[in-house]
Amino acid sequence: MTKIRLGAHTPTSGGMAKRSIAYAQEIKADAIQVFASNPRGWAMPEANKEADEEFIKKCESLDIESYVHAPYLINFGSPTQSTFENSLAAIAYTLKRGLDIGAKGVVVHTGSAVDETHVDKAWKQIAKGVTPILKKLGKDHPPLLLEPTAGQGQSLVKKLDDIIKYFDALDWHPKVGVCLDTCHVFAAGHDVSKKGGMTETLDLLVKLVGIERIKLIHTNDSMDICGALKDRHENLGKGKIGLKAFEELVAHPVAKVAPLILETPGSEPEHGSEITLLKKYRDKK
Numbered sequence: 001m002t003k004i005r006l007g008a009h010t011p012t013s014g015g016m017a018k019r020s021i022a023y024a025q026e027i028k029a030d031a032i033q034v035f036a037s038n039p040r041g042w043a044m045p046e047a048n049k050e051a052d053e054e055f056i057k058k059c060e061s062l063d064i065e066s067y068v069h070a071p072y073l074i075n076f077g078s079p080t081q082s083t084f085e086n087s088l089a090a091i092a093y094t095l096k097r098g099l100d101i102g103a104k105g106v107v108v109h110t111g112s113a114v115d116e117t118h119v120d121k122a123w124k125q126i127a128k129g130v131t132p133i134l135k136k137l138g139k140d141h142p143p144l145l146l147e148p149t150a151g152q153g154q155s156l157v158k159k160l161d162d163i164i165k166y167f168d169a170l171d172w173h174p175k176v177g178v179c180l181d182t183c184h185v186f187a188a189g190h191d192v193s194k195k196g197g198m199t200e201t202l203d204l205l206v207k208l209v210g211i212e213r214i215k216l217i218h219t220n221d222s223m224d225i226c227g228a229l230k231d232r233h234e235n236l237g238k239g240k241i242g243l244k245a246f247e248e249l250v251a252h253p254v255a256k257v258a259p260l261i262l263e264t265p266g267s268e269p270e271h272g273s274e275i276t277l278l279k280k281y282r283d284k285k
Helices: 016-027 049-062 081-100 116-135 160-169 182-187 197-209 243-251 268-282
Strands: 006-009 031-035 065-069 106-109 144-147 176-181 214-218 260-262
Touching (some): 016 049, 016 268, 031 260, 065 081, 081 106, 144 214, 160 176, 176 197, 182 214, 260 268
Parallel strands (some): 006 031, 106 144, 176 214
16 A cells, blocks of 8 residues: 655755754654755755765665755746746756755746746746756656746746646656645635645646646645735644645545645644644544
8 A cells, every 4th residue: 555655844954864864753754855955045065975875875764755845046937047047057956966865856836937028938948948957867867846836926837727838848758747735726726725625626636737747745734815826834724724625635646646745834843743633634544
């Protein structure tokens, strides 16, 4: 039987092999997400091969799957040439770091055209800029996981149906998958809080891209109402989505192929109790 993996975004200060793994053990996670570089900068630090190998060994011995979140500054749809070029360099670097640490996927936000007059050009530059990076990936590289944002402004993926445009731009490359954020999709207008709403939304995503492309679920409640277009995460059950939706999430077939990663407020105590809650749903007979 396929195991439903549960975990959280973990800090890396002091090194992934020490801090991230200790955090995972403390909250009893079997999946974690990390930053491989400063999430709010363009710096691309050199890899420490020994530290990477230690991290891989610990993940293997503890049966922990790892995922990397790319820097927030990346925007493949930007009308600013320097931002676009930096974004391509940063994602190539992050995919390499994902390979270095044995990650199962690299998450990147789908981005924005910023200006409505740039939308058509944004799709063209994504095809021209990102596709060559994907074509250079080897079989051991992790896939690039597109994470739709909260639908604000000139977001390239406002509602889930828009993700098809991204896959078309990248020619449905086999190394492209999806990371769904429950807070983002709710903010964008998919009502996962209503009875059956989470199931309906996950079914829609499966219909759009196929279950095999869905690789990760960012499992977050929302401070704001459905359709608010605001990316403000809340602890499970304390926001506008509510616990019933997360029970539906754990019961959905997607949860067996895509680990559930918390990006909720707090640290070990909060994440530990949220994982305990999700395990209760998982182990329900």
